Amino acid sequence: MWDHCPLMLMRKNFVSFHVNLVFFQVEDAQGREATIQRLADSIAGPFVYSVMTLSAITFGFWYYFGSHIFPDVLLNDIAGSEGDPLLLSLKLAVDVLVVSCPCALGLATPTAILVGTSLGARQGLLIRGGDVLERLASVDHVMLDKTGTLTEGKPAVSAIMSLACEELEILQIAAAVEKTASHPIAHAIISKAESLNLSIPVTRGQLAEPGSGTMAEVNGLLVAVGKLKWVQERFQQKTDLSDLTTLEQSVMHKSLQDSQSSNHSTTVVFVGREGEGVIGAISISDKLREDAECTIRSLQHKGIETILLSGDREEAVATLAKTVGIKDKFVNASLTPQQKSAAISGLQALGHRVAMVGDGINDAPSLALADVGIALQVEGQETAASNAASIVLLGNRLSQVLDALDLARATMAKVHQNLSWAVAYNVVAIPIAAGVLLPNSDFAMTPSLSGIQELSGYGTQKVTSVDLVKLEMTDFDVILGMDWLYSAMPQSTAEIELSSFSSQMSLF
Structure with missing residues (x-):
């Protein structure tokens, strides 16, 4: 039908393309909310209305009752030279509005997630969302394929x-x-x-x-x-x-x-x-991968059960499992992809949080079904497994599973720390701003002092989130020889956040 067949040749710098792909995926991941983030957002809205209500109550109390019950408060500078109860009430009401920090609740999770996913990318962990970190932090069972996962994948x-x-x-x-x-x-x-x-x-x-x-x-x-x-x-x-x-x-x-x-x-x-x-x-x-045994032992030391799922014959699977330290009762051989998925569903039905580690097209259904799918990806190759996974180990090292787990746990610990700080700050600062110390200690905040206090609460949270950068992980660049990825990546989001925060605080 055709006398000539058209030929098209496309040229593209692969390194540039692959690095850009990583950038886009990290950026997308940072926009995905964790469950705890949605909870914080749902609280932040009503919190604002609650603060406005408390501000109105503060004004009403000090104007109609407080200045009469505690007449000495009118001698405080906050009431002006004439001891005006209206001025006192207005300033305290404004203090409540200014010192409250609803944004601390809203930013407790995303700042930690932002730093966590950025740090993961710098360490060769492509983490597709804060919700992935949240699920991984609570994983109690890790299932592993054999070929290409516990072995090098170079048969x-x-x-x-x-x-x-x-x-x-x-x-x-x-x-x-x-x-x-x-x-x-x-x-x-x-x-x-x-x-x-x-x-x-x-x-x-x-x-x-x-x-x-x-x-x-x-x-x-x-x-x-x-x-x-x-x-x-x-x-x-x-x-x-x-x-x-x-x-x-x-x-x-x-x-x-x-x-x-x-x-x-x-x-x-x-x-x-x-x-x-x-x-x-x-x-x-x-x-067998050099880091297979130590990775399995480390997972077990962290209290995580390791289960081997393989389609290979029983003798070969049992021998390998014994070598890396997986218990006999957790060894499953001659499985089809459907049977692997059924094994994952069975554990999930019992209330367990399951991570699946694999590398090939046969693992894609299991990776998609698991609470957290982790795919090992050889440099420069993209497979069905990596597309289905929640986390892609760009370094193709099994020990990076430990890095991902440590990062997830550290990130969620930082989220809980940030939320605790936000709640504690508001619980302490709002009553003080409302004048609870005024009758006994003659201490009251001014609106300007309240503003500085609010900024300090926000700033402390950012600093504690950026502190995640200190997390010790595998030296991705040296071990994997992937300097091309590191050098091509710009300043990490964590560093940008830190420098941005330093610039903001220098204004004060």
Whole structure:
């Protein structure tokens, strides 16, 4: 139909694009309210009307009753040289209006959230809203995927075994089926085939079932690559069970012999072909993350239960769980994405606050369902998992889960501190402004003193929020080697807030 096919080439500096994307997402996150913020806002409105009412009551009391009950108060400078009860009442009423600080209630949460999300961005934590920090601070269960989460997510083919043909043919047709798949295991198979310069056949009718496998037509025959049970179900032919057991044991044994370290997790995928059933198996190894064990131990030390959810076979999952310190009762293997979601829903139904940590497309439903979804993102890559997550670990380090948790808890502690300060300030300052100390101590605020007092209350809250910057976290720039992101980012919002506050206070 078309004689010529148009070709469009788009050029864009990736670093600039990625940094701008982070900026926009952080800015959007800072505008999302936490539940406690909505509570504070709902109180701030009625509080203003209450202060106006108290001001009117203060005027009425001192004009009609107070100046007669305590005549000595008229000798105070606040009543003027002539001891005018009207002037006294007006000044005290104005004091109440000026010294009250409803904005302290309204700003208690957003100032802390603003600093918290900005600090998170500087440390490689993309936190999508104050509500996320609020939920994360109360998390009591953390669920983790295996592949790409506890492991590095850089799997490689470690062994190939065949029942019916050459081993290279097994790899060749498996690579053809997985050619358009996005799972790390698929990438490992394709990379191995390409490294051996194998020609990858053209496929038709590719069908992927997340968590189970992929099927396509190769050279006129249907080929399935995935879990053993799933591959067997694709074809009517049933391979002898003893042959399958021998096949799996052989490929695992060969994989262990070839591996240079015991710190690996091994996954076996089976290959089946129409008319033959299971014809071979491919062993794929992935190295355990260096920080996996210490992260799990630290979470448990903080009183958080860690649960492993994996679609891999039970033996591989159990071995990995034992290595990192996850209890046997919290290990779940051979799960589909739907079963992972069901496990999360079950805990939530019992009243638990659940965080899910994952990295791949199979984890996206679980990340979206969890109270807090945490995705590990490799530098320069954006996945379905990172789009579904509430928090994205831009450094692709599991230990950043601890950083996010510490930041969330510190931020919410600062929010509660700010709210406590705001309430305490108003409870103490308003009665003093209303003249409660005037009869006994002859002390009364002037409107100007009340104004300075109100500014000090607001300023103290800003300083305590900016104090979050002192929170010790993983040195994101040094460990991850992502100086390009740090250098591209402007002065943090926290620093801008601090410098702005210093400028304001210098006026006084």
